[in-house]
């Protein structure tokens with residue numbers, strides 16, 4: 001409700017075709033009922049808001065409706081309806097609620113010799129006029145019976161008292177009838193084209209209002225002739241049918257596009273309907289002119305209403321019905337709000353002596369292959385034909401009064417347009433659709449949306465008690481009957497103060513019929529063909545029933561031939577105001593099918609209904625109390641649900657805050673993650689480079705290691721060889737030295753022995769021997785000296801060589817391994833040992849020399865002594 005209120009505050013331009021200063025100041029022809037005739041006539045953007053009726057008298061004298069002026073501009077506001085998951089539905093919303101709509105000029109304005117009546121000004125505004133005009137139509141029609149809106153020879157206006165030009169039965173056969181009408185002279189006046197919806201109310205009740213909607217020629221699929229194989233020579237599709245005011249014009253095949261160039265003798269007017277909507281019309285426009293006041297009488301007068309769409313497959317029935325459903329929801333709850341505010345029916349907020357309770361319930365069912373199923377039951381089949389198997393078929397029952405009942409059908413209570421559209425979306429989602437050559441999402445079933453508007457009102461009443469004992473409490477009848485009865489009883493009754501409950505429950509059925517299809521164009525096979533057969537069969541039965549009803553010959557009407565007619569029986573048989581929207585394609589290709597639809601429309605126009613107000617008055621304090629208790633209970637429930645709603649709103653607010661917080665945190669974390677990611681990427685690049693460098697370095701090291709290893713091996717080998725050869729040489733030298741020393745020693749021993757012998761000889765006084773001995777000593781000394789020199793040089797050379805080798809080995813071995821050190825150590829030890837040995841040899845030589853010196857000294861002393869002795 002709140003949502004609706006807020007929407008009502010805004011104002012947007014409406015598609016009202018009412019003449020405005022702006023539009024009348026232009027040179028365009030006056031706008032017609034919405035048909036553009038396909039003639040590409042001047043389209044005028046109308047920005048004048050529609051003035052809706054501020055209230056309407058109840059012709060039944062029942063409920064007074066003094067609604068305050070409604071902000072009509074807000075009615076054009078796009079309601080905030082959530083988008084439907086149904087692709088088909090989505091496409092329709094803009095059409096149904098245009099922000100700025102285009103009112104196309106109607107049809108071929110040049111052909112009209114009479115100025116057209118502005119349609120909205122007289123048809124819909126204000127509501128009071130509309131109701132009065134309806135009554136006026138009744139009186140006018142009573143003087144002009146049997147007017148059905150068929151094309152009139154001589155251009156007389158249907159619905160204005162001139163009889164039709166031909167028998168309506170001539171339309172029984174589509175082809176023959178259309179051909180016959182087509183052959184008739186073209187109508188030269190179109191003054192009816194924008195007249196108010198005619199009641200065709202010459203007889204009892206009113207006629208079913210019938211309009212024709214021509215869908216746009218689809219550029220994507222139909223603009224180019226499919227039959228022409230050569231795309232270069234392909235011709236744009238010609239328009240077979242177009243709108244001319246409220247008439248359908250058939251163009252000649254050579255006429256090509258539009259009909260703007262159509263000459264009188266080339267074209268022929270087929271039929272005139274209550275309204276004809278051309279390609280550029282909008283669903284909202286159609287709703288306002290065809291359906292809105294049926295909805296209003298459902299809400300305000302308690303009369304039933306039925307609106308159905310009929311036509312060939314893919315001509316826009318579902319498209320139109322979806323837009324109508326949205327507009328119905330908007331108007332229905334708008335009117336309910338007005339009533340609640342006290343503008344119309346007193347509500348539960350009104351003074352205590354009058355209390356009312358209004359409920360809106362919706363049900364949705366589909367008839368698929370003659371099986372009825374509930375579309376508000378979630379079947380989860382996603383609207384495919386397979387979903388059908390998962391839900392049970394509903395039975396159809398009729399009570400003794402002929403009321404149709406469908407036990408088990410869900411009726412969902414809806415409190416605002418959002419809940420209503422939720423239900424519609426659920427139903428549309430569950431609907432059985434299938435793909436055909438003509439429509440990607442073709443409805444394979446008849447869908448019936450039932451909206452029940454129920455209002456219960458309790459008020460104080462003066463109850464008359466009959467003196468003859470016949471009381472009134474608990475009686476139930478219509479309001480008029482009650483009034484009559486009351487008048488009769490007045491004289492012989494006493495009046496007491498009591499309370500009464502007036503219950504008004506009216507139904508609005510919106511029926512989206514499945515498209516009639518011929519296999520010729522739909523190309524259906526298998527399951528689709530079977531479905532198509534069933535669809536055509538039930539449509540044929542409906543057509544037959546309507547035909548019979550139109551003839552009004554009192555013959556038996558067999559509603560039981562199909563479930564569709566069984567369900568629609570209460571409406572068809574009279575207790576409903578009815579509207580029929582026939583959808584056609586303008587394409588030549590589908591001319592036969594369009595003619596058939598027009599024929600159906602013509603037949604339907606002949607049907608009359610007489611909808612009564614469904615009001616029940618009950619006098620019963622107990623009932624009133626019960627009702628009051630119910631109101632109290634509902635109030636409590638409403639308060640509870642308000643509380644729950646507030647809590648939920650609070651929780652929602654909190655979660656929204658939390659979401660904002662979380663979002664901020666997420667943003668932060670994302671920022672951080674991005675930074676980390678960047679850093680990671682940078683590090684990865686860096687690491688990759690490092691790893692690459694390290695690998696290179698490692699490879700180099702490995703190469704160097706291998707080289708070093710081999711070098712080490714070579715060096716070690718060489719060192720080993722050197723060491724061995726050196727040790728060999730050393731040993732050799734030692735052996736040689738030892739041998740030499742021994743030899744020398746032996747020689748010396750020999751010589752010493754010889755010297756001793758000589759010294760002995762000298763002691764015996766031989767000077768010569770002493771001299772020789774001296775020479776020998778000198779010689780010995782020299783030899784000794786030589787030996788020492790040799791030993792020293794040998795020692796020097798040995799030492800130098802060894803040290804050099806050791807140093808070089810050390811230098812090499814230090815770099816390589818510890819083994820080398822060990823070897824060095826060993827070598828050093830060896831050298832040490834050899835040094836020791838050398839030192840020992842030296843010591844021995846020194847001792848030997850000492851001995852020799854001692855001996856020489858001794859010899860010298862001996863010689864001195866000998867010389868002394870000799871002297």
Ligand SMILES: Nc1ncnc2c1ncn2[C@@H]1O[C@H](COP(=O)(O)OP(=O)(O)OP(=O)(O)O)[C@@H](O)[C@H]1O
Nearest residue numbers: 091215313314315316317318319439442443514515
């Ligand atoms: N007046 C229109 N304006 C724009 N698009 C339209 C109009 N009429 C029909 N269409 C588009 O044509 C396609 C077929 O329309 P839709 O499904 O309503 O046809 P249908 O008569 O219900 O077909 P079927 O009987 O096969 O279910 C849809 O995409 C719809 O949006």
